[in-house]
Amino acid sequence: MRWYRANEIHRFDQPAGKQYSFGHGPEFASEDEKKDRQNAHLKMENEILKKYLELQEELKKK
Template sequence: MTRVSYSSDIKWSVIKDKLAGKLTTKEILAKYNIKHRSQINTWMRWYKNNELYRFDQPVGKQYSYGQGPEGKSEQEMKDRKMMHLEMENEILKKFLAIKKELNGK
């Protein structure tokens, strides 16, 4: 059995699809050809715990001190952080819209 490595783009796409709630976990597994749902759960846990550096880690490589792969430019790290904050902003907007809709009824 070989290890499967997913690109950070796939990981972020999965997170975005999962947070949007438009696809079920089974549909996400099929769409991105992911072997098991626990992989999605792991990525979601990383996202919720704000461990964004883990999305760029290669398989089996753990970064305890620098919290991220060497060689990433500061601009790339800022871009990742910006993408994370934009996703959070989208989620908050959806939450507030739902809250407003429920309070209005």
């Protein structure tokens, strides 16, 4: 949560157990690959937020 709030989303691309130094991240083969990875991350984030809203609505009904 701290990384998300600090807008350090580049850290989410780091594999577990292998954290890069600040300002360094995995190398991408091309800009297209970087954009594809960011797009996939945003899609996943949207799905999580949708599920959260569904759960919130469910709990309001009870």
